[in-house]
Amino acid sequence: MSGARLCVRIERWPVAGAFTIARGAKTHVYVVVAEIHGHGHVGRGEATPIYYHGETAESVRDAVSAQADAIAAGLTRHDLQTRLPRGAARNALDCALWDLEAKCGGLPAWRLAGLSAPRPLVTAFTISLGTPERMEADARAAAHLPLLKLKLAGEGDEQRVAAVRRGAPAARLIVDANEAWTGRDVAAEAARLVAYGVELIEQPVRAGEDHLLDTVASPIALAADESCQDRADLDRCAGRYRAVNIKLDKCGGLTEALALAAGAKARGLEVMVGCMLGTSLGLAPAFLAAQGARWVDLDGALLLANDRPGGMRTDTTGVLQPPSPELWG
Structure with a gap:
């Protein structure tokens, strides 16, 4: 859309309490919001920097801002895929372009994507990493929810899962090792969690060391998170993982996320869709x-x-x- 105008800003949003994983705790999150103004409408996209890739709110803002002239010249979603690499900056712009196209065309984004009307979805609720006692208390407070996701850290993980199961005896459980099982017997660690009904284990080993899973026969499905950023990673993941976790901030937007999901399914991989910390504006396209x-x-x-x-x-x-x-799409 030629003549469009790009605005970019950084926003700070506080976390309820603290969000703790194996790599540390967060009390707030910085997100980058891209707004594209054109034809009397505003398209918005939100992205959260991928900190383990070295992204910061400032670097993402600057990468988005650098596309202002291209946006004014009519940059399309298709052009964007080769103009910017995967990551949060491309996500913010891609989602803003989807939103603007939907608003200008008077069609919902799901229809533009060739999808059926979206239905409500059961989402996991995260239990932050902590002592077994703390995690049991958090699980008890969330025991009415159908699906809980536990953050793990390696040593003492079975005790953490057992505590959450005591706190939420009826909930489905998935766990995220956040690469903390590197150097551990992954099959044995997984076997210890079978009795607690765990149905998925995310990223047991460090990204780039996925070959460690070549001989692992896990009784619970393993999912690639950090090891699967976009479609370029699928061939390496197939045969080592049974699922991939798709996040728009990793892969660079809804356009790539939809293609990544199709590519994963074509290889016989199950699909999980996750997110970084962020507001509903960032969640809407992921939905x-x-x-x-x-x-x-x-x-x-x-x-x-x-x-x-x-x-x-x-x-x-x-x-x-x-x-x-009104929110997005």
């Missing part, structure tokens, strides 16, 4: 990518102290409702 996923982990806004006006809602049973057109 479309999650429509065909087996596991959905879109609780990033639920973990914040507050959300945007008109943010996405969950009911008392942990079901996430589709975004409103």
Whole structure:
């Protein structure tokens, strides 16, 4: 859309309490919001920097801002895929372009993507890493939710999972090792969790060391997170993992996320759609990518102290409702 104008800003959003994983704790998150103004409409996209790739809010903002002239000249989503590498900057712009196209065309983004109307989805709710006692208490408070995701750290993980199971005896459980099982017997660690009903283990080993899984026969499905950024990683993951976790900030937007999901399924891989910490503006496009996923982990806004006006809602049973057109798409 020629003549469009790009605006970019950094926002700081506090976390409800603290969000703790094996790499550390966060009390707030910085997100980058891209707004594209054109033909009387504003398309918005939000991205959270991938800190383990060295991205910062400032570097993402600057990468987005550098595309202002291209946006004014009519940059399309298709052009964007080769103009910027995967990552948060491309995600912010890609989602803003989707939103603007939907608003200008009077068609919802799901229809532009060739999808069916989005249905409500059960999302996982994250139990942050902590002592077994702390995690049991957190699980008890969330025991009414159908799907919990536990953050693990290696040593003492069985005790953490057992504690969460005591706190939430009826919930489905998935766990995220955040690469903390590198150097450990992955098959044995997984076998210890079978009795607790764990159905998925994310990223047991460090990204780039996926060959360590070549001889692992895990009784629980393993999912690639950091090891699967976009479609270029699928061939390396196939045969080592049974699932991939798709995040828009990693792969660089909804356009690549949809293609990545299709590519994963074509290789016989299950799909999980997750998110970084962020507001409902960042979750809304991921919600479309999650429509065909087996596991959905879109609780990033639920973990914040507050959300945007008109943010996405969950009911008392942990079901996430589709975004409103006013929010995105």
